[in-house]
Amino acid sequence: MTNNANVSAESTPELVVTRTFDAPRELVWKAWTEREHLLRWSCPKDFAVTYAEGDLRPGGEWKSGMLAPDGREFHVRGEYRAIEPPERLVFTHVWVEEEGPPPRETVVVVSLREEEGKTIMTFEQSGFRSQASRDSHRDGWGEAFANLEAHLGQHGRAIAMTC
Template identity: 50%
Template sequence: MATTSNATRAAGDRELTINRLFKAPRDLVFRAWTEEEHLAHWPGPKGFTATPDKFDCRTGGFFRTCLHAPDGGDHWVQGTYLEVSPPERLVFTHAWEDGSGRPGPQTVVTVTLREEAGQTRMHFHQALFESRASRDGHEGGWNESFDRLAAWLAEAQS
């Protein structure tokens, strides 16, 4: 019988995995993640808008985006692309900025896309969060973003 150490369980508590099936070809889903003109349409929870500030989507490239909340607040996120492998895999760091523009705790996001009968299966993984509460907050935000991505993909194909 396999056992799990406390360290492994604790790490699992600070990881987020989301799987989604999008009714869109893999190439379009990958472009939605990696082309600036697409990123203005779907990132952020419902009611948010996104404005890319810096965008260099290549391995080693940097990004910085502002998510504008419906209440008027701005939330800046930045990161570095660790791997860009079209059209199947994207790995990048993710860190929210504080009010002075300094990055906070960093996580690593891995997006893997697999073609399934003309649709795209997305496996999303983000780790390691500082706490379960941080992970849970991101889970809600990412799921709302992915709902918006699904709607945008449908619109982009019509």
């Protein structure tokens, strides 16, 4: 597995992460687009995914929820902008908050390339309000991608896995 995070020097921080998974691209694509997979990996360490729903088509909405170890709930939603199986997925990402300033919409691009039976994933997220927000997302996604790697390694086994 390779994990590289790059930070743009532009005024709007951007997150770029490249990971290599020992799994075929079609399986990694399913992990990003199918509910039964998303429920098993799409949260940080020690969190649990409570729901994952989506209308996988351009303009279709998606939403997900997570439960933190301290009992707090987090909800996120967005809209699919581009779907190019099994190579590229583009969607918006907005935290659903009940208090505070209006949430900031970011854009996520997931690109998948197969090489020698492995999948090289490039994850890009742009539009953060601040470097602190970008860094918090980098940490959360890093833990989620570790969950994804474990899920891909266990795919096909009857093992219940929690995030």
